[in-house]
Amino acid sequence: MQVTDFRRDRNLKELTEHRTVVLPVACYETTITDNIHRYIPLHWHDEVQFVLVTQGEAFFQVNEEKTMVKAGEGLFINSGCLHLAEDLHDTGCVYICLNVAPEFVLPRELYTAYVYPYIQATSLPYIFVNPQKEWGANIADAMRSIHRLISGQPPLYEIDITLQLALLWKNLIAGGFPLEYKQEERLKSERMKRMLSYIHLHYAEKVSLEDIARAGQLSRSECCRYFKRLLHQSPLSYMIDYRIQQSLLLLRQPGAGVTEVAYRVGFNSTSYFIDVFRKSRGMTPLAYKKSCSSRESIRYNQS
Structure with a gap:
């Protein structure tokens, strides 16, 4: 069965258990x-x-x-x-x-x-x-x-x-692929995971570029180069995108209002949250919430 609500821990490690009843x-x-x-x-x-x-x-x-x-x-x-x-x-x-x-x-x-x-x-x-x-x-x-x-x-x-x-x-x-073991490549991957982990743990708080760079033990300029190379965006842009991702989950909950969700995911302005959400999703948070409610109602009536 496909997982549609893709759950990851704060280290970006997928939480889905990949196994049948008896096999991994x-x-x-x-x-x-x-x-x-x-x-x-x-x-x-x-x-x-x-x-x-x-x-x-x-x-x-x-x-x-x-x-x-x-x-x-x-x-x-x-x-x-x-x-x-x-x-x-x-x-x-x-x-x-x-x-x-x-x-x-x-x-x-x-x-x-x-x-x-x-x-x-x-x-x-x-x-x-x-x-x-x-x-x-x-x-x-x-x-x-x-x-x-x-x-x-x-x-x-x-x-x-x-x-x-x-x-x-x-x-x-059998493809005969050459095997190389470069410690610097492994270190680069670990640093990136640590910085992403920091964002995923603290996204609802006030986070600075220096905070993210410190998590990867890098300078601010090197931190930006890492994100540009891997994700083609700045660390702070990634954090805003991640806040929007998290807001999708909260907006699907029946009792969650737009302002409450905005503050829970780290925005200190409802209007700014609405503006960023609209640019990201092509609709307002309220319209998204209503569309989710409609789909759930249709699914309930069909079951």
Whole structure:
């Protein structure tokens, strides 16, 4: 089942539990615009992720790298990497998303040799899965099989999933990708996560650029360069966007008024909140709240 209310902790780590009842694996279809934000916001998780686009096309960003993925194509997104997805051209993008704990990909005896070096490599934030290559077509087939197995749960499906995971991983590493381990790249990622974490923890308070920079142990100018490189906006612009994201959740609550929400997410002026919200969402907070109430009423009457 797709998660539409995308929950992350203050460190941007996704809180969704990626597992079936008994396996540390999750596989489901995602329609990007069905998300409450209409895109998949920046996040990370310990699980490795495989994506297979089945309809439309999507823009993916993994750490600082960006790529477009069309129907039939896919991505491997490495453990711990910050990533987001957007349907920039409103193509109705749908993709199969497979998340699996790295230690479950292969038996323990093979993990050290064939999994650990790949999830630690700073040279592999993601790998484009090309269906024109034999190894890419095999990965796509394995993903479809896992999706069918989890959806249908035939007898002994758990064993079949482990077989498909081994096949998937074998084809991934058969691509012969070079492995590099740069400490400065890992440090850069950790600093960015710390700064984002600070914003997510303190967004409802008065936050300065110096506060954010201090969280990443950087100067203010270097902090701005980090955000410009990764998110193409300033730290304070990102914080305002995050406040708007949080306000969406609060506005969906029946008793929450616009002024109350504005102050709860860190705006000290209702009019400024309304202005920023309108520019971000194309409607006022009150109009958004009414539209959410209407959708909930329709869903209730249909159930």
